[in-house]
Each structure stands twice: as C-alpha cells, then as structure tokens.
Amino acid sequence: MTTGSFTPKKLFSELRWEIGKALFLKEFLNAAILFFSINIILALLNLSFIFSLIVALVFLIIRMFQGFRKSTVLRIEKGNPEVAEILRTAYDHQHTNSLMVQGLMFDLQKKLSTVSTGVLISPKRTIGKLFLIALLVFIPLILVSVAPFIIADNPLARAEGPLFDWFAGQSVSSFSLSGIRGVNLSEDDIRFGSEQLVRLGDDELTLLIQEGGNILDLTQQQEASQRTFRQGVYSGGIDIIDADFDRGARVFSEEEILLINEFSCAARGECE
C-alpha cells in the first residue's frame, strides 16, 4: 500500500501486538495459578520452589506459542462480533491495492480504536483468577499460622519454614529464625521461658549468643522430647528449652532461670 499513515500490514501488525499483550496477561495469570498450586505441594514435600517456577515458565511459553498460532482475526472476531465482517474482509484483502480497500482499512482503523482487544480478556475471569492467586498465596500462610495449634505433627508445620521464608524473601537455610522474630534478648526482660519462646512449638532451639550478646545464631534445633537442660555448654552459648506454654507443659523453675541468668551474664562478661 502506498498511502497515508496506515497500511493493512501495519494495521494487522498492531493487532497482533495488541493480541499478544492480551494473551500474555491471560496466560501469565494461568501460569501464576499453576505456580502457586504446585508450590503448595512442593512446600509440603519440603522441596524448592524452583521446580514450580520451571513448570510455570514452560506452561507459559507453550501456551503463548499455541496462542500465537491461532488466527488473529478469529480472536478479534470472538471478542468483537460487530467487527467480524469488516475485519475478515480487510484481512482477506490486505494485499489488495484499491481505493475501496483503502477506505475499508480507514474504517477498520476507526472501529478498532473503539473496540479494544481488552475484550479478549473477560474481566470476570481475570478477577476470578486474581482472587484464586491471592487465595493460593494466603492459604499456606494461614495454615502455617493456625495448623500447629490444631493438628499435632502437622505436615504443614514442617513446610512452614520454606513457605514463609520464601514469601518473606528469605532463604530456606534460615528455617528456624522465622518463629522467634519477636524475642528480645538485649535487655533485662525474661529471656527464657517467656511467652514468645513458648510459642515456638515442640522444638528446642539453641540460641548461640555471640561475643557482645546481640548476634544470635539460631540454626540449631532438636526435638523437644529429648530436651535436657544442658548445663555447662559454655562460653558464648546458651541453651533454651521450649516450655510448651499453651499446653501447660513445663515452665522453667526459678532455679533453672537463675542458672540460665548466670550463664547469660557470664556470656556477656557482666558477672561480678
């Protein structure tokens, strides 16, 4: 075509680009749903989210490829039946050079500015998908928060660490850090046997207090059932035992607390 700012080829290229955008949005949401669904299963198995990411990416690429193979015209027609005939005629005559075809393209350009390719994406479906994604994101978090208090030996509790940490942007290796963020060990509060520590569940956590007393290494843990109050683990280290506060389990005795305090002050070099 020789004239003006519009040519049939350019018009159809623009259409393809618009459809590409709409297609990407649609398939991206589908891929996200797939990713989060698989991620829950992987979290239960304590596997890395990388697997679900790979599956979702492959799904997205295949769907995009399949989508582009479908006819541009048919896609637009499906969303805009009122332009079906003009669009199909224009498509069939995109290589024809005549005044009427030019006029047709001019009309089509005007019509396409009023009918968006956005209609290819159903707003209801999109909202539904977004809602589903949000649900898939929050379900594990809710379960992780609630399940340990309801179900004994809940498998999700084991998945708690990787899931939570992944959503919080942390690495899997910082597994045991997640549960005790609120613990304050810097001042004279009750550091051991306090409510925050009790909420850690059935695990015994070992807090290693570094020189200076404010850097913690919480990477070690063992089953609370094996817990023993290990005296003499020292210096620079301190043992804590989960008191299972909510289930009425053992709370540290005064004697034990005094002993721990003694270790603690020794660690900080503040004992008289």
Added chain:
Amino acid sequence: MSLDHVKNLERLKDTFTNVGEELRKTIIGQEEIVKQILVAMLTGSNALLESPPGLGKTTMIKSIAEVLDLRFSRIQHTPDLMPSDITGTYVIEETEGKKRFIFQQGPIFANIVLADEINRATPKTQAALLEAMQEKQVTVGTETFKLEEPFFVLATQNPIDQEGTYPLPEAQVDRFLLKILVDYPSEQEELTIINQYTVAEEKPRIQKLLGEKSILLLQKLVRQVPIADDIKMRVVRIIQKTRTTPELIEYGASPRASIGLILAAKAHALIEGRKFVSNKDVDAMAPAVLRHRIVLSFAAEREGKTPDTVIQQLLQSTK
C-alpha cells in the same frame, strides 16, 4: 491514491441519501424498490419490474433518470412492435439534391430505457431488446452501433393480464440481474399519494444530483468493494443449493446468478454506506437476484411455497 480520496468515500452515503430524498418528492414509499433499481444501475445491469398497473413504475423510473441526469426513453411494447421500432432504422435523407441513407436512432439510444410491458411484444422484438441489454450494442443491417454508457433497461411486466402476452423464456429472463416486485402502497402511503397528486398543480421540481460520469465512476467503485472469502463461499453455497434441492427447486440458478448476487450485494453495500460486503447485503439482494432464476418443484408449489419463501429457506440454511 491519497487519504483525501479515501475520505471522499465517506460522502458516498450522503450522496445516496440525497438521491433518496429527491426521489421521495415524487415517489411515495417504495424505498426498497428504488434501492434495488439503483443497485441494477450501479452494477450496469438490467432489471425486470413486475407489478400490477397503476403503481407508478413509469413515474418512478422517470424520476430516477431525472435525479441521475440521464437520458430517458420509454418503449410501450405491443404485439405489433417491430425490432426497428426499438433499435432505429435507415431512412432516406435528401440534402442538396442528393439522397442518401442515414441511420435514425431508435428509443434504445438512451441511458435509461423503460421497456413497458415487455411481455406484450413478439419474441423477435424481445430478442432485439435483449441483445441490446446483453451486448450494449445494436446491429441494424450490417452495421453495429455501440450504445452509450451508462445503459440500463428497466422492463416491466404485468402479472395479472396474461392474455395476448409472450412470456419471456427462462434463458432470457436470466439476463435481467434483478426481478423486482412492486407491491401496493400501505394505507398511509396511498393517502399521501392522493394528497400529492390531487391537490398540487405543479409537479415537484427534482434536483439533478449525479451525472453520466458519476454513475460510471460509481460502477467502477462497486466492482472494487471488497468481499470476504467466506461470504463469497456462502454465495456459492446458496447457488449450489438451488441446484441440489430437488424437493424444492426443479431448475436452479446458473453461475450468472452467483456473479449477479455478488455484484448486487456489492452495490447494496455501497448504497448503504459500507465499504465491504456484509451477509446482510447478500440476504437483502438474494430474493431479487434469484426469484426469476429458479423454477419451483411441483411438491413445493403444492405446499403453497413461493420462490421468495424457498430463497429465504436457502438463506437460513447457509448461515
């Protein structure tokens, strides 16, 4: 081609709207009939109008010729009408004492020819007219004369009075692109007709809107109107079905009908202000293009079906 030319196409619909408004000054109602006559003109084809007498066919065609600024002639067909009465003949002319034959043009030499009651003329005279329609030329003696473009024949026939008529054979009817049925006006339209033609002393003045050149240009544009492949295929399927539905149709339409239907649909689209052929155009023009090209089966006639109802059935089945 420039964008301005393309934008000028936008004015086409206004042109046809104005033509319609001018025609309404003399023709009450019959808008669909006028549209179909314009379709025949824009495709450079001929139309057969069938109606009882007194429905204003002559007035309508005269008015159209006036609005389009085309030369109009009327031939009243009678059984004693000779071919030379249509085509013209050689007459002796005497100038400066010398006698010579010169060709005296007949009424066929016009842009719009109204062949009134064509079925009253003998087959020989009909054949002379039909040759002119098809070839756009007439042969007198050994000489052939080209007819001036644009050239249309609008023939009429009376469906009631069949006595002393020579019905057109199917092969000749096929040469008319359209068979237009002119029906009686509605009550309100008839009242308006009465008021217009019994009170006003002067004939309303009609403005000339198009000319020969414009019509020829529009004829070229009609052929350029793009049509989608699937609509073309639908037209082919419709025509094929007229040949493959023996329970309804004894004789189907020829490929000339396919060409005619597509051309008519293109012209209809242009008149409607569209730059592409829609299925609506095909549906609108199919009855006029096909009703004189199919012969219903006995079974269909016995069931009281008419060509129009059968065509509607075909249109529905191909959607």
